[in-house]
Amino acid sequence: MLCPTSPHLALLALLSVAGAVGQGEPCPSKMNLIKDRLQVNCSGQGLSVVPLALPRNTGILLLSTNRLELILSHNALEVLPTLQGLPALTRLTLAHNNISELLPGAFRDVGKLTELNLRGNQLRTLPEEAFEGLAGLKDLDLSDNALEELPQGLLAGLELNTLWLSG
Ligand SMILES: *[C@@H]1O[C@H](CO)[C@@H](O)[C@H](O)[C@H]1NC(C)=O
Numbered sequence: 001m002l003c004p005t006s007p008h009l010a011l012l013a014l015l016s017v018a019g020a021v022g023q024g025e026p027c028p029s030k031m032n033l034i035k036d037r038l039q040v041n042c043s044g045q046g047l048s049v050v051p052l053a054l055p056r057n058t059g060i061l062l063l064s065t066n067r068l069e070l071i072l073s074h075n076a077l078e079v080l081p082t083l084q085g086l087p088a089l090t091r092l093t094l095a096h097n098n099i100s101e102l103l104p105g106a107f108r109d110v111g112k113l114t115e116l117n118l119r120g121n122q123l124r125t126l127p128e129e130a131f132e133g134l135a136g137l138k139d140l141d142l143s144d145n146a147l148e149e150l151p152q153g154l155l156a157g158l159e160l161n162t163l164w165l166s167g
């Protein structure tokens with residue numbers, strides 16, 4: 001049944017206006033015919049926050065090549081999510097998850113990181129090459145894990161300002 005004065009639509013319209021005023025042009029969207037979902041492309045727009053005024057039926061949101069920080073704290077992640085498509089990411093927060101293992105070169109796809117927070121996970125050991133390629137990393141937080149020792153070459157090639165190892 002059609003309901004032309006739906007309050008949801010009105011709210012959506014208000015949000016759209018607010019978003020358009022606050023954040024410039026909305027991201028282009030089109031139907032992704034393969035996945036049968038509305039795909040909104042906010043890539044490469046210099047965003048520092050995820051836009052609020054997205055179409056309500058957005059099924060796929062592309063956010064690569066922006067200035068976003070990726071914060072995935074307090075989930076139940078047990079493995080590192082795939083980080084491809086985020087080459088400009090500078091800050092990655094994976095604190096308070098359940099990650100027990102990092103593979104060598106785990107952060108190779110996000111080589112511009114300056115800050116990496118792995119606090120409060122279940123890491124027991126780390127491969128020597130865990131942080132390989134992170135030449136710009138300044139701040140590494142490994143506190144509150146189950147680490148008993150660090151491999152000798154772990155910090156080779158890094159120029160950290162701060163390494164957190166408490167707990
Ligand atoms: C998304 O937008 C960016 C920037 O305009 C463009 O380079 C890219 O090809 C688009 N991606 C898709 C899947 O449409």
Ligand SMILES: *[C@@H]1O[C@H](CO)[C@@H](O)[C@H](O)[C@H]1NC(C)=O
Pocket residue numbers: 075076098
């Ligand atoms: C984390 O992993 C442990 C051991 O596998 C499990 O007992 C616990 O429920 C997990 N925590 C969460 C939040 O998933």
